[in-house]
Amino acid sequence: MKHWLIAAIVAAASSGAFAHGEKPHASKGVDYSKAEETPFGRAADPKKAKRTIRVEMTDQMRFHPAEITIKRGEIVRFIPVNKGQVMHEMVLGTMDELKKHAEMMKKHPEMEHDEPHMAHVAPGKSGEMGWQFTKAGEFFYGCLIPGHFEAGMIGKVIVK
Numbered sequence: 001m002k003h004w005l006i007a008a009i010v011a012a013a014s015s016g017a018f019a020h021g022e023k024p025h026a027s028k029g030v031d032y033s034k035a036e037e038t039p040f041g042r043a044a045d046p047k048k049a050k051r052t053i054r055v056e057m058t059d060q061m062r063f064h065p066a067e068i069t070i071k072r073g074e075i076v077r078f079i080p081v082n083k084g085q086v087m088h089e090m091v092l093g094t095m096d097e098l099k100k101h102a103e104m105m106k107k108h109p110e111m112e113h114d115e116p117h118m119a120h121v122a123p124g125k126s127g128e129m130g131w132q133f134t135k136a137g138e139f140f141y142g143c144l145i146p147g148h149f150e151a152g153m154i155g156k157v158i159v160k
């Protein structure tokens, strides 16, 4: 746990130098109209969601549900719930991006990162993430805490 705390303090002191980019985040009073289009959609105001999907994360390194079907263009409010005793996270992306990101997390486990397509959730807590899948296809969500993704902590989003 300690590295998360240190990273958070350092990030606060250097005003977000650890962030990947200038992307909006719900907790920072964001303008969702400026949300960047990614290969798997864009950040959206969870308040505008017509559908809320609760996703449980467990220490068995699983997401429940592990497969979600969504209509293209629909704004979804994800509520990742950590049912375990350790930190988990829900990160949306393409399989390629999640794999790359998991590799990076292994090399730099101290790296603090926070973007609208990811939610880090402490044990017993829940997070919130608004997302609009703008393209049809198969996308994924993974927990990129070192070891978790490799253990199969991954789910699939089918966008129709």
Ligand SMILES: [Cu+2]
Binding pocket: 057, 061, 087, 088, 089, 143, 144, 145, 148, 153
């Ligand atoms: Cu995890």
